[in-house]
Amino acid sequence: MNYSVKEIAEKMGLTEHTIRYYTDQNLFPCKRDSNNRRVFDDQSVNWLQGIKCLRACGVSIEDIKIYCDLCLEGDVTIPERHQFMLHQQELAQERLREAQEVANYMDYKVKHYEEILANKIPDDMNPATKETPGVGKQVG
Amino acid sequence: MNYSVKEIAEKMGLTEHTIRYYTDQNLFPCKRDSNNRRVFDDQSVNWLQGIKCLRACGVSIEDIKIYCDLCLEGDVTIPERHQFMLHQQELAQERLREAQEVANYMDYKVKHYEEILANKIPDDMNPATKETPGVGKQVG
DNA sequence: TTAGTATATTCGTCTAACTCGAAGTCAAGA
């Protein structure tokens, strides 16, 4: 099964621009037809699924290229790919912790405003909220 | 207590570039001395603490400006600021869910490579790992 | 007075990962 840029963009939930961008960056092999048009197949779908996941995980295009190149080299690079993923796993755990902190901070802020609205805190007791956002700090 | 760009940058853990950028974007009031140099005080520290937190929460400069402008208008805008924070709270919760998914995905990937390395999965049973990253998809 | 040092200022360019639009190419259909 062959796909055009438009078809694979639709199938993968990416824009045509993004598809072209990825192929221009040589993230994965991409053939051309006699009219110089990009031609994709089911293998391309596989590549794009993986790339999409890695992007969603916050991996940069540069690092994705490194990883994809390792994949292209075959089984010899499995230990390297393992290391790559271990590193990404660490990064993911750190981001998860940060996201948790941010969520806590927002919960605090919302609660804070709700207390003010319920008049539990008289205005003159929390002057900072009047003119600066600097209440309940230190996140990230 | 007054601070120069350099002093407040150091105090806040931001670069001088960033401080200048924030003042150029009019995120918060900033005075100038007779030599046109930026002058900061303890109120500025308050502003910057709040701004830093919001950035760490992934809030865009544009939205931070909206929020800071509301703060400058005083207590009348407390309901609006409450709404703003409710929205940010939702976004934070969504990002937390995503971060959790990403972490799970990475755990899966690492385990996958470790199984291959332990020879629990013969190579010819998982051909996709040889040439594409598309194994264990759908994140984000 | 002069030079050096340490700041500060603005301006302009660079980045990532797209996003968007323009201008041109190409084949198929009415």
Added chain:
DNA sequence: TCTTGACTTCGAGTTAGACGAATATACTAA
């Protein structure tokens, strides 16, 4: 033949700064 639609490349815009250069000001030492 003309139009449509999809494709091509190229160049510029985006965000939130990072960074360097040229310039200006003030303080200090010789």
